[in-house]
Amino acid sequence: xxxxxxxxxxxxxxxxxxxxxxxxxxxxxxxxxxxxxxxxxxxxxxxxxxxxxxxxxxxxxxxxxxxxxxxxxxxxxxxxxxxxxxxxxxxxxxxxxxxxxxxxxxxxxxxxxxxxxxxxxxxxxxxxxxxxxxxxxxxxxxxxxxxxxxxxxxxxxxxxxxxxxxxxxxxxxxxxxxxxxxxxxxxxxxxxxxxxxxxxxxxxxxxxxxxxxxxxxxxxxxxxxxxxxxxxxxxxxxxxxxxxxxxxxxxxxxxxxxxxxxxxxxxxxxxxxxxxxxxxxxxxxxxxxxxxxxxxxxxxxxxxxxxxxxxxxxxxxxxxxxxxxxxxxxxxxxxxxxxxxxxxxxxxxxxxxxxxxxxxxxxxxxxxxxxxxxxxxxxxxxxxxxxxxxxxxxxxxxxxxxxxxxxxxxxxxxxxxxxxxxxxxxxxxxxxxxxxxxxxxxxxxxxxxxxxxxxxxxx
Amino acid sequence: xxxxxxxxxxxxxxxxxxxxxxxxxxxxxxxxxxxxxxxxxxxxxxxxxxxxxxxxxxxxxxxxxxxxxxxxxxxxxxxxxxxxxxxxxxxxxxxxxxxxxxxxxxxxxxxxxxxxxxxxxxxxxxxxxxxxxxxxxxxxxxxxxxxxxxxxxxxxxxxxxxxxxxxxxxxxxxxxxxxxxxxxxxxxxxxxxxxxxxxxxxxxxxxxxxxxxxxxxxxxxxxxxxxxxxxxxxxxxxxxxxxxxxxxxxxxxxxxxxxxxxxxxxxxxxxxxxxxxxxxxxxxxxxxxxxxxxxxxxxxxxxxxxxxxxxxxxxxxxxxxxxxxx
Numbered sequence: 001x002x003x004x005x006x007x008x009x010x011x012x013x014x015x016x017x018x019x020x021x022x023x024x025x026x027x028x029x030x031x032x033x034x035x036x037x038x039x040x041x042x043x044x045x046x047x048x049x050x051x052x053x054x055x056x057x058x059x060x061x062x063x064x065x066x067x068x069x070x071x072x073x074x075x076x077x078x079x080x081x082x083x084x085x086x087x088x089x090x091x092x093x094x095x096x097x098x099x100x101x102x103x104x105x106x107x108x109x110x111x112x113x114x115x116x117x118x119x120x121x122x123x124x125x126x127x128x129x130x131x132x133x134x135x136x137x138x139x140x141x142x143x144x145x146x147x148x149x150x151x152x153x154x155x156x157x158x159x160x161x162x163x164x165x166x167x168x169x170x171x172x173x174x175x176x177x178x179x180x181x182x183x184x185x186x187x188x189x190x191x192x193x194x195x196x197x198x199x200x201x202x203x204x205x206x207x208x209x210x211x212x213x214x215x216x217x218x219x220x221x222x223x224x225x226x227x228x229x230x231x232x233x234x235x236x237x238x239x240x241x242x243x244x245x246x247x248x249x250x251x252x253x254x255x256x257x258x259x260x261x262x263x264x265x266x267x268x269x270x271x272x273x274x275x276x277x278x279x280x281x282x283x284x285x286x287x288x289x290x291x292x293x294x295x296x297x298x299x300x301x302x303x304x305x306x307x308x309x310x311x312x313x314x315x316x317x318x319x320x321x322x323x324x325x326x327x328x329x330x331x332x333x334x335x336x337x338x339x340x341x342x343x344x345x346x347x348x349x350x351x352x353x354x355x356x357x358x359x360x361x362x363x364x365x366x367x368x369x370x371x372x373x374x375x376x377x378x379x380x381x382x383x384x385x386x387x388x389x390x391x392x393x394x395x396x397x398x399x400x401x402x403x404x405x406x407x408x409x410x411x412x413x414x415x416x417x418x419x420x421x422x423x424x425x426x427x428x429x430x431x432x433x434x435x436x437x438x439x440x441x442x443x444x445x446x447x448x449x450x451x452x453x454x455x456x457x458x459x
Numbered sequence: 460x461x462x463x464x465x466x467x468x469x470x471x472x473x474x475x476x477x478x479x480x481x482x483x484x485x486x487x488x489x490x491x492x493x494x495x496x497x498x499x500x501x502x503x504x505x506x507x508x509x510x511x512x513x514x515x516x517x518x519x520x521x522x523x524x525x526x527x528x529x530x531x532x533x534x535x536x537x538x539x540x541x542x543x544x545x546x547x548x549x550x551x552x553x554x555x556x557x558x559x560x561x562x563x564x565x566x567x568x569x570x571x572x573x574x575x576x577x578x579x580x581x582x583x584x585x586x587x588x589x590x591x592x593x594x595x596x597x598x599x600x601x602x603x604x605x606x607x608x609x610x611x612x613x614x615x616x617x618x619x620x621x622x623x624x625x626x627x628x629x630x631x632x633x634x635x636x637x638x639x640x641x642x643x644x645x646x647x648x649x650x651x652x653x654x655x656x657x658x659x660x661x662x663x664x665x666x667x668x669x670x671x672x673x674x675x676x677x678x679x680x681x682x683x684x685x686x687x688x689x690x691x692x693x694x695x696x697x698x699x700x701x702x703x704x705x706x707x708x709x710x711x712x713x714x715x716x717x718x719x720x721x722x723x724x725x726x727x728x729x730x731x732x733x734x735x736x737x738x739x740x741x742x743x744x745x746x747x748x749x750x751x752x753x754x755x756x757x758x759x760x761x762x763x764x765x766x767x768x769x770x771x772x773x774x775x776x777x778x779x780x781x782x783x784x785x
Contacts (some may be wrong), residue, residue, distance in 0.1 A: 173715075173747060174743045174746075175715050176746060195782070200746045
């Protein structure tokens with residue numbers, strides 16, 4: 001069960017879209033999961049053949065539970081030689097290891113690591129020492145984000161991945177371990193708030209307190225089941241209420257833990273609006289752009305230039321994100337809020353971004369989002385212009401470190417070069433995590449955003 | 460019972476006066492304890508009151524007069540030997556370690572050594588690298604002696620009679636910064652229990668362990684933290700050997716966090732010993748790593764600002780507690 005947001009503890013399988021024996025590729029939608037917020041399409045993490053579905057439709061399980069097993073090409077390859085005719089019928093005829101790799105989609109030759117789809121694979125530059133270290137630790141260099149000059153994978157990049165993997169254990173205080181054992185709490189499901197994300201006693205108590213009321217009720221009924229999370233249904237919650245509670249938990253956590261600072265600036269949009277008007281005149285209605293698309297694109301480019309705002313606060317340090325996935329705050333019909341990601345927003349041209357935005361809004365409001373969209377956002381943008389407000393001071397979506405707000409585009413008297421004119425302007429605000437950045441960095445972001453919006457044709 | 464405000468120095472003097480008056484076997488000796496009244500003025504007026512037989516100025520030879528005190532104790536007296544400061548005690552270390560601490564064992568239990576050796580310890584008075592040591596942790600390493608560190612006026616008054624009643628050697632470390640502090644003194648003849656550490660301030664969020672001069676910094680830190688809603692339990696060890704594990708570990712079992720303030724240098728210190736004892740006895744109670752606030756590992760500087768920077772200050776204690784509490 002993937003975590004489809006920092007506020008998700010458990011999910012219900014509502015539908016399987018694959019069955020045992022199906023071949024899946026990384027990124028394929030394989031199941032639909034009901035969270036407190038929405039039905040989310042879950043994508044496969046890996047390529048291979050579905051072995052077994054372990055959790056049935058309607059079952060609610062904690063995040064981290066294995067939902068299904070997939071044998072990868074390498075695992076299948078290791079099953080032969082000898083190739084047995086009674087072996088699992090793979091959709092493509094597996095080639096025996098001796099024969100040269102034939103068709104476009106062969107089973108991988110033996111003893112090669114599983115390959116992600118070829119298009120996604122780029123071979124990064126790394127020194128021999130780094131290659132050796134990665135090989136020792138069993139880390140695929142292609143999956144490592146390089147932070148060195150020109151994207152070179154440095155030793156630190158590899159070490160960062162090695163330490164959690166090598167130990168494979170949860171960081172928890174001895175006392176937290178003890179009480180978790182006594183209370184039957186699975187530490188892998190507890191979010192640590194101690195130094196370096198270590199789990200402390202209060203984190204364990206936080207989990208048990210949430211489950212507490214339901215557990216007490218169950219105990220009175222004499223049901224001796226192992227402790228587990230109460231589900232939304234058990235709480236008698238509707239989806240609406242679940243969404244409200246999830247939002248409440250996350251926002252409370254943000255305001256409790258994140259020291260926000262706020263900056264705001266008013267940006268002259270006359271060039272941007274003129275450009276938009278002229279462009280929209282030339283295209284059919286369905287391809288017309290709205291100002292929000294320009295603001296989103298400019299935000300994505302600006303944060304690429306100020307990468308200190310793009311990423312996550314992890315326990316005690318900032319981890320920059322390798323790409324810009326713009327979370328877009330979308331209000332739902334009937335109340336509630338979601339912020340799914342426009343992936344790689346900085347690389348989309350404005351018409352494409354507009355198209356993706358329309359698609360995203362439609363799907364979110366229909367209650368169908370994809371898992372990667374729910375978890376990948378690296379910074380969030382909220383636009384309350386439709387509602388007529390001029391300024392938005394937003395609450396950061398943890399573990400992100402910044403949120404950009406836009407108000408309504410309004411006409412205002414505006415002095416330029418000693419003359420007063422009437423211009424369309426928008427107030428852009430930045431809420432940022434003071435642990436990760438200082439006002440200087442935030443100011444640089446707003447300045448960059450302003451400059452980008454003065455040249456809409458190159459956005 | 461009259462409550463009265465006295466200084467730590469006066470409380471010690473009162474204890475000495477009572478001991479000298481109450482037991483003929485008791486006498487005080489050391490450098491400048493008589494005519495000068497003691498280099499920290501603890502024994503001021505005692506020579507006039509009890510005479511040169513009972514309050515004896517000694518030559519500047521720590522080895523000789525500490526040895527003489529041990530000999531007198533072996534012969535049935537109850538000597539109180541004052542060494543000016545702990546750095547000078549190093550000249551008498553052979554007497555303390557090889558004679559006072561061992562003779563009971565070497566004599567097969569025939570000779571005990573009921574000597575009390577008092578000395579000033581600690582930094583904070585700009586006395587520079589040779590006169591600012593906190594070596595009580597070293598002495599606490601030695602089996603065969605008891606090491607006490609009165610941190611309050613009541614303990615300064617009450618520890619001496621208890622120490623004199625002990626049949627074995629007791630070393631009493633008086634922090635130089637405490638002599639002029641004032642406090643309330645309760646009953647006149649209140650002996651204190653030196654077997655137990657004292658909880659000087661109850662709290663639930665973390666256990667702050669201090670002794671002697673560091674108790675002041677610990678209590679100041681606890682007060683500041685209380686303003687932030689962090690309630691710290693402050694423990695005054697009082698006896699550094701043998702350490703009262705039960706009180707320390709009992710507190711950690713309640714708070715699940717421990718911060719130790721020690722004016723000794725960190726490496727091989729009393730704080731290291733305490734930290735180990737806590738992990739040995741209460742590992743599964745710990746919700747955070749044990750924090751230590753110690754003196755910087757440098758010879759103590761003379762310049763005031765550098766000396767202050769080297770010593771455990773309340774701000775550092777506050778910081779360490781915040782780290783432990785998270």
